[in-house]
Amino acid sequence: MSDMSNVETAVQLARIEGKIDLQTLEMGHLKQAIADQKSEVAAMRAELDTKANRDDLNDKVSKDDFGPVKTIVFGLVGLILIAVVGALIALVLPGHVG
Structure with missing residues (x-):
């Protein structure tokens, strides 16, 4: 029985390790997506600042x-x-x- 439970434990441990690897990979993808979003927001903010400055100059009498x-x-x-x-x-x- 102990050999069977060791085998079952080893199988369960292998499954858990596989899930952990998948979760780690998913976390890496999420971190990259967040970094991409941050760079896009920074680019949009710079574009809006440039446009706001240009509009301010055009609004003056x-x-x-x-x-x-x-x-x-x-x-x-x-x-x-x-x-x-x-x-x-x-x-x-x-x-x-x-």
């Missing part, structure tokens, strides 16, 4: 684009100031009330 806006804003502010000054003059000079 140049002086040529700002010129008409500046003229309109200054015109409206001047108009409001003329109205305020006119109202103050109307308050100071009571003889010209209609």
Whole structure:
């Protein structure tokens, strides 16, 4: 009986060692896949950073684009100031009330 149990134990041990070898091989593949994913993420991050920097440069307003806006804003502010000054003059000079 002991010879039979030794043989069975040896067979079971061989199966376990085979499974361990398969698991070790699988772990090696998983480590390689993780390393590949990390390098892909790093490449994507670098690409996004480059694109974000390029978009930031394109989103800035140049002086040529700002010129008409500046003229309109200054015109409206001047108009409001003329109205305020006119109202103050109307308050100071009571003889010209209609």
